[in-house]
Amino acid sequence: MAQKRPIIHVQDIRKVYRMGEEEVVALNRINLKIYKGEVCCIFGTSGSGKSTLLNQLAGMEKPTSGRVLIQGRNISAMSEEELAAFRQRNIGFIFQSYNLLPSMTAVENVAMPLMFRGVGKEIRERQARVLLERVGLSHRMDHYPGQMSGGQQQRAGIARAFVTRPQVVFADEPTGNLDSRTTEEIMKMIMGFARKYRETIILVTHDPGMARFADRIVTLKDGNIIGDERKDEDGRYE
Amino acid sequence: MRTGDLLRVCLQNLLRHKARTLLTVLGVVVGCCSVVIMISIGIGMKKAQEEALAQMGDLTIIQVYPSGKGAQSARINKKAVDQMKKLKGVEAATPKLTEEGIPLVIYGGRDRRYRTAYASVVGIDLSVAETMGYRLMEGEWKTGKKDRVYVGQNFAYLFEDTKRPEGRNTVDMYSGSWTEDGTLDAPPPFFEVMKTPLIFELDSGKEDGKKVARELEVGGRLKEDYGKGEETFMGLIMSLETYDSLLEQQARLSGKQRDGRKGYQGALVKVKDIRFVAQAEKEIQQMGFRTSSMESIRKPMEQEARQKQLMLGGLGTISLFVAALGITNTMIMSISERTREIGVMKSLGCFVRDVRKIFLLEAGCIGLLGGITGTAVSYLISVLMNFAAARSPSGLSADLPAGTAARLSIIPWWLALFAVLFSVAIGVGAGYYPANRAVGIPALEAIRHD
Numbered sequence: 001m002a003q004k005r006p007i008i009h010v011q012d013i014r015k016v017y018r019m020g021e022e023e024v025v026a027l028n029r030i031n032l033k034i035y036k037g038e039v040c041c042i043f044g045t046s047g048s049g050k051s052t053l054l055n056q057l058a059g060m061e062k063p064t065s066g067r068v069l070i071q072g073r074n075i076s077a078m079s080e081e082e083l084a085a086f087r088q089r090n091i092g093f094i095f096q097s098y099n100l101l102p103s104m105t106a107v108e109n110v111a112m113p114l115m116f117r118g119v120g121k122e123i124r125e126r127q128a129r130v131l132l133e134r135v136g137l138s139h140r141m142d143h144y145p146g147q148m149s150g151g152q153q154q155r156a157g158i159a160r161a162f163v164t165r166p167q168v169v170f171a172d173e174p175t176g177n178l179d180s181r182t183t184e185e186i187m188k189m190i191m192g193f194a195r196k197y198r199e200t201i202i203l204v205t206h207d208p209g210m211a212r213f214a215d216r217i218v219t220l221k222d223g224n225i226i227g228d229e230r231k232d233e234d235g236r237y238e
Numbered sequence: 239m240r241t242g243d244l245l246r247v248c249l250q251n252l253l254r255h256k257a258r259t260l261l262t263v264l265g266v267v268v269g270c271c272s273v274v275i276m277i278s279i280g281i282g283m284k285k286a287q288e289e290a291l292a293q294m295g296d297l298t299i300i301q302v303y304p305s306g307k308g309a310q311s312a313r314i315n316k317k318a319v320d321q322m323k324k325l326k327g328v329e330a331a332t333p334k335l336t337e338e339g340i341p342l343v344i345y346g347g348r349d350r351r352y353r354t355a356y357a358s359v360v361g362i363d364l365s366v367a368e369t370m371g372y373r374l375m376e377g378e379w380k381t382g383k384k385d386r387v388y389v390g391q392n393f394a395y396l397f398e399d400t401k402r403p404e405g406r407n408t409v410d411m412y413s414g415s416w417t418e419d420g421t422l423d424a425p426p427p428f429f430e431v432m433k434t435p436l437i438f439e440l441d442s443g444k445e446d447g448k449k450v451a452r453e454l455e456v457g458g459r460l461k462e463d464y465g466k467g468e469e470t471f472m473g474l475i476m477s478l479e480t481y482d483s484l485l486e487q488q489a490r491l492s493g494k495q496r497d498g499r500k501g502y503q504g505a506l507v508k509v510k511d512i513r514f515v516a517q518a519e520k521e522i523q524q525m526g527f528r529t530s531s532m533e534s535i536r537k538p539m540e541q542e543a544r545q546k547q548l549m550l551g552g553l554g555t556i557s558l559f560v561a562a563l564g565i566t567n568t569m570i571m572s573i574s575e576r577t578r579e580i581g582v583m584k585s586l587g588c589f590v591r592d593v594r595k596i597f598l599l600e601a602g603c604i605g606l607l608g609g610i611t612g613t614a615v616s617y618l619i620s621v622l623m624n625f626a627a628a629r630s631p632s633g634l635s636a637d638l639p640a641g642t643a644a645r646l647s648i649i650p651w652w653l654a655l656f657a658v659l660f661s662v663a664i665g666v667g668a669g670y671y672p673a674n675r676a677v678g679i680p681a682l683e684a685i686r687h688d
Contacts (some may be wrong), residue, residue: 051685060585060682080590088587099582099684103250115243116588160586172685 005072006033007167007200008057013066015052015223026052028223029066034216036167039194039201041214046206049223051172054204058091058170059083071167088117092161092169094190096176098153100145100160106132107141110159117164131159135189151182155189162193168200169193175210187213239592248599251572259604262568266608266661267615269558274616274657275623276554278647280547285648287539291532296371296465297512298329300519300531302505312526313501322507325521327514330369333502335361335481340488344397345437347429352397358473361481362506364388370506372466372475376432377458386457387436389474393459394427396472432456440488450487454480512536558661562668565604569597569672573679580676581683590677597673598666605665609658613649616657620647 010032017024026049034040044050055061056068059075067076070090078086092113093099100109107128114124132141135155145153154174161169171190175183191213194201203214211217219227239247252259291297302322305311312318314333322331342359346352362370367388368379375391398407414424435453442448460470469475505527509518515533522529573580580593627646 055682055685058585058681060680060685084584084587084589086587087585091587093585093684095582095684099578101579101582103254112583113586116239116583116586116592118240120240121243 007036007038007071008032008034008202009069009072010053010057011067011069013053013056013063013068015049015056015061016064025223027056027063030223030225032218032225032228034200034202036200037194037198038216039191039203039214040216040218041203041205041211042218042220043205043208043211044220047222048220050204050206050220052223053220054170054172054202057202058093059086084116088113088164090167092164092166094154094157094161094169094171094174096173098145098150098157098177100153100156102145105142105144106137106148106156109145109156110163113160113164128159128163131163132156135159150178151185154178154182154186158186158189158193162197162199165197166199168202171201171203173205173207174203175207176205183210239589239595244592244595244599248596248603251576251596251600252603255572258568258571262564262604263608263611265561265564266558266605266665267612269554269561269664270609270612270657270661271616271619272557273551273554273660274613274649274653275619275647276550277547277653278616278620278649280543280550281650281653282646282648283546284540284543285645287543291536291539296508297532297536298509298515299371299465300507300509300515300522300529300533302507302522303528303530304501304503305526305528314503314505314527315501318501318525318527319505321525322505322518322522325507325518327509327511328518329508329510330366331505331507332363332366332370333361333478334504334506335478336503337481337485340485341441341443343439343441345439346394346397346431346434350437351400352428353400354396354398356472357393357396358468359481360467360469360473360475361478362475364475364477366508367475369508371463371508372470373461373463374458375461377456380457385452385454385477385480387454387474387476387480388458388460389431389436389456390460390469390471391462392424392472393474394429394431395424397428399428432459438484440484440491442488442491442493444492448491450484450491452484558664561608562664565601565665565668566672568604569601569669570675572600573597573672573676576676577679577683578686580679581681581686584679584681585684594673594677597676598669601669601672602662602666605662605668606658608665609661612661613654613657617649617654620649623647 010030013027013030014025015027017026030053042050042053052061056063056076057070059068059078063076067074069075070086073086075083075086100106101112104112107125110128110131111119111121111124114127115121129138129141132138135158137152137155137159140148140152140156145156148156154177157174161171169190174190175186178186187210190201190203193199201214203210205211214231216230217227218225219229288297302314304314316333319331319333322328336358340359342357343353343355344357364379364386372388374388377388380386392411395409395411400407409425409427411424411427412422414422417423435455437451437453439449439451441450454476460475463470467473507518507522509515515531516537519529519531519533583593584590623646
């Protein structure tokens with residue numbers, strides 16, 4: 001699966017937090033290449049630095065040193081406006097707590113990233129309906145998040161992440177708030193989208209059960225990568 | 239983001255907390271009302287003042303007098319009046335001939351039955367009499383060959399009946415009763431002044447008893463006007479030429495030479511607009527004359543009115559500022575509730591400038607809603623206030639002169655427009671700080687687990 005040019009290229013990232021007098025090293029010189037179409041799991045216990053790494057990858061925080069290239073563009077050096085424009089085009093998000101806006105219906109929520117881009121209401125909502133149908137929410141289109149179950153909300157969240165056909169989708173503990181049956185369902189759905197659109201997925205989790213859905217598992221501990229395994233054809237990690 | 243989408247998002251957010259939005263809007267309504275009502279009272283005051291001044295006299299007329307009796311002082315003659323006509327903003331000018339100590343007796347009625355010796359006669363250029371503010375109750379201004387006089391409103395009461403004994407030979411116009419609406423129901427005079435030609439008789443003032451007499455037709459009856467003078471009440475006006483020729487004849491009779499260089503006793507200058515008064519007055523004074531106009535009264539009154547207006551408006555603005563604090567408070571509250579949402583929006587690619595716009599719009603909407611409602615409520619309050627003031631003459635409008643319409647508060651269209659725009663500006667201003675706070679919220683908030 002290895003290709004010449006990675007879609008995400010992490011170069012020597014270091015992130016240090018200051019907690020009063022003390023310095024906490026959250027990431028210690030991380031180097032990582034992720035290729036197009038990969039479903040990559042960043043696995044680690046809480047405090048391992050996996051969330052910090054996600055923040056760096058998605059451009060939500062600036063690294064102390066090093067840089068992150070996505071499609072060859074250095075997102076660590078982008079201004080907020082540039083980042084916003086970049087996210088509109090290239091990045092999708094699936095959150096642990098779904099993060100649908102309570103004042104908007106499912107359709108409006110799914111269409112939101114397109115709205116930020118300036119797409120007209122009719123066009124974007126048509127697209128949103130297509131996606132919602134695909135995640136099996138055709139009967140909940142005009143419902144508000146408060147009227148939907150957790151699983152339904154997360155399905156709307158998935159539709160929202162894929163509606164812009166982004167290059168990379170970040171999923172941060174996407175099933176952290178769901179029961180095991182729904183978890184299975186949601187993960188299969190994400191994987192389905194990933195395969196269908198040849199989407200790159202970065203999945204952050206602490207749950208080994210979740211990690212097994214991924215093509216590749218990068219394990220973090222105390223800010224260092226301690227393992228990087230790819231699934232072979234037989235489904236075993238090497 | 240498209241403007242329509244920004245608006246939709248902003249309205250969705252405002253509708254989410256209806257009670258909170260409503261209360262904040264209510265604050266703006268109160269603030270807006272207090273500004274509008276205060277300013278409208280100021281405008282009402284100013285208007286009442288202007289009306290009062292206008293009653294005292296025409297604001298655009300300047301009265302001109304010679305500055306002294308000395309030989310060197312400037313004379314009001316034809317040349318001087320022509321010069322005044324050429325000043326900037328001057329619409330018309332006329333000399334005013336008011337000879338004193340003239341032995342003039344006026345007769346009316348058949349066989350000279352009614353007579354008076356007390357009429358004050360004024361000679362002016364009749365072609366501009368109307369421009370100068372002389373108003374007719376009866377008759378009309380006619381300029382022609384025929385000499386006409388225009389008598390004061392109560393001119394007829396000046397006459398005595400020569401066929402009745404002393405003490406019962408006059409009609410007292412004040413002997414009538416006052417009607418309910420405050421007008422005098424005067425008894426009729428001896429004769430109808432409009433239908434009776436008048437005979438003007440001037441004697442030589444010497445022992446010989448020689449007299450000149452001229453019969454003049456009454457062209458109209460003037461409306462009483464204190465700003466003009468006695469001639470509109472119990473006097474009369476005639477054309478300069480007629481009066482001049484009468485005086486000429488009398489002078490010849492008495493054997494005295496009329497001092498033609500003496501000039502007129504005064505002049506009237508009418509300017510097109512109130513704003514020309516001060517300048518024209520100054521220039522006439524420079525020509526060597528004394529002037530008087532309502533300007534000297536109007537100026538300080540206007541200044542005082544403006545000060546009061548500013549003070550009232552300032553008081554009103556305070557409550558609008560309190561409302562602004564309310565908006566800021568509401569917005570900050572709403573932002574701290576929506577921290578995560580803002581993070582989500584940012585992480586999904588919402589531009590920072592759009593985040594700012596959404597919050598400024600929300601604050602502006604509160605201002606707009608409050609402004610429109612406030613202005614509407616102000617109109618209502620204004621109507622109620624004026625109604626109350628009209629009902630109680632001893633009320634707030636008591637210090638206004640009688641006869642002015644008791645409108646306590648006036649809201650012109652520009653005030654309504656200003657109030658709405660000002661409220662919006664206050665709203666946006668109040669939203670500025672919260673919007674900046676919202677902008678500063680990082681996208682990271684979206685992932686924070688709680």
